[in-house]
Amino acid sequence: MVNCRPILIGMVAGENSGDILGVGLIKSLKKYLKNVYFFGVGGMRMRSENMECWYNIEELSVMGITEVIFKLPSLIRIRRNLISQFLKLKLDIFIGIDFPDFNISLEYNLKKKGIRTIHYVSPSVWAWRRNRILYLKKAVHSVLLLFPFEKPIYSYFNVPHKFIGHVLADEIPLYPNKIKIREKLGISDKKICLAVLPGSRMEEIKMLAQDFLTCIELLNNNIPNLEVLVPLHHQKLIDQFVKLSSSISVKVKVLHTQKAWKIMVAADIALLTAGTATLECMLAKCPMVVAYRTNLLTFTLVKNFIKIPWISLPNLIAKKSIVQEFIQKECNPKNLSIALLNLLNYNDDQLLTLKRIFYQLHQSIKLNANEKAAYEILKFIKS
Template identity: 35%
Template sequence: MTHSVPRVAMVAGETSGDLLAGLLLDGLRSLWPDLPSQGIGGPQMVQRGFDAWWPSEKLAVHGYSFEVLRRLAEIIGIRKQLRARLLQHKPDVFIGVDAPDFNLGLEADLRAAGVKTVHFVCPSIWAWRAERVEKICRSTDHVLCIFPFEPELLARHGIAATYVGHPLAAVIPMEPDRAAARARLGLGLDDEVLAILPGSRRAEVQYITPSFFQAAALIRRTHPAIKMVVPAVPALRDRIARMAQECGLGDAVHIVTGQSHTVLAACDVTLIASGTATLEAALFKRPMVIGYRMHPLSWRLMRRKQLQPWVGLPNILCGDFVVPELIQDAATPQALAAAVLQWFDDRHDNPQRMAALAQRFTALHHSLQRNTPQLAADAIRKILHP
């Protein structure tokens, strides 16, 4: 490269943002091996030399408003300190990775001060909160999109964007190795395996896990041979284990630290909280039941701004209810258990349904598979050096 090495500031919220930002750093470091980068990030970013002034988990909140209010002072304080630091020593480019409620306002202030701004992951204006498009227009010079229909949608509002593919589509193999995953988890090839993924945030565990574990207890009563595996983030493992005991599951569920991809590769069916993990499950071509619960006030506010009939990403991207969604009051233990057991029954009684789902998910995988680190890094290079 003939250009000098840029200084990059980044903010990534939560586990999924940390993964995306880590891959983006791979692409940037292929252009600038000694690239300095600072801001808010997680372990994937730190492994790549990122200087995390605050950990990304500080931005992990759940719901639309109620839970945020309880931590609003801390989050505002972090953003105020970060803004002052970045305005005092301006980076060449600021990249906000997801976390739009935190990042867009920060991007607007930095852009007004002459800093180039990029937002990685288009906010879901096609699903809910369409009014945010005006804020995106004010805040960012460029949006890196992970879904193919988004650049055209943003272009209608005068927002420059590049489709870079979804990085998970490159990370997750087109044909996952189920046997190897089961061997790593100590599961047999003939075992029937249910993966339970109640979320990676504390509030998700609070609101979602009880219903999921109560459903698991119901499944166990009628199908005791089904093996149940729960991947848990390290900080929440003990809490999840206590909740399993409280629901009468005892040692019936095998809780592992992390390893969500191994668990999804190994399972036959997954009971899973709505979010990025549902897309991961789709890329692993796994039948799923999507469930979600949040504080009632958050749910009422969110429903008023919902633009599509679907909540789960696989259904949104396929434009159809290809997998069941049981949200809020519908996410009862009985309904969740019945939907999960229907998938297990279909493995034997309706293989056509299973094959059709795998076909839809394979087509989805191909549509999302791009060299995301390279495409994203090239887009940022062009922004820095037009």
């Protein structure tokens, strides 16, 4: 598609995982649109593609109901300003990347004013607050779906959608080279390597880091040749975790990286917070234990509305339990360390079976997502 006039695209990503999706989409759209400009909210990756960002992702990122309430006035002000700015620009299209409670309202208001809208990443309507799909249907022209288990509910409610797979499944090799990556990281083959991912937001790290660190100490008592790697994508998160990790005697290597999956490829086992990291770990073919905790008020309010038995993406995609999950009270150092030691004791057949499942799930979402997403969006842009 060759365009003469400038094409103006609005985008809002509310957290790190959205920044990953956003930068790939921008690169793909630039292949087809030679005179295109991007505006809105993004992270360092999207900024690297010359997107004009009016706010930082950190200003939007929140976790749990109490955090949302505390930050609500600021979020309302930002959303109001974004609507005003986007309308002044007379966008060709707006793409909300995940962050549904913020973006769907934004999309609804823009669509009412005649702007075409796309929502990239389905909200978890298959898990709870199913009625959101009706509001989403009014707010957007199409929804880009990452996972096959999401398709039935969109078909049932007759919401325009496109299943595109996941960009990480395209980026991460089906057969990652563990030996090569360990060599690059300087990890001896005599070491047992544990990857620890305590979260991509400050609130997650505050909630889980101490239990993760205690778990590391328990593991170190049983594994004398343990090497612990903690990949984090933002300096603020690194500073916070380094400060917390000084309380334990075990040496922990905290790495500043945008490619956490490479650390997971190098690892023998992984301990991580529920979220996109569980998908990366599955794609890296690394056995994992998944932990999740939120504040008690949020958990109490939400638990009775959850309609699915799992929280981690590998289990959701597989539609069965293939990785262990520990939630709230069950998420404690003793349980986590026992589960990780059990993974280390897997025999060859057990390990091969788990990795074969990971491989099959990887194939199911490896669909050239950036190109599929760009193609769907181009259909709604008037040349």
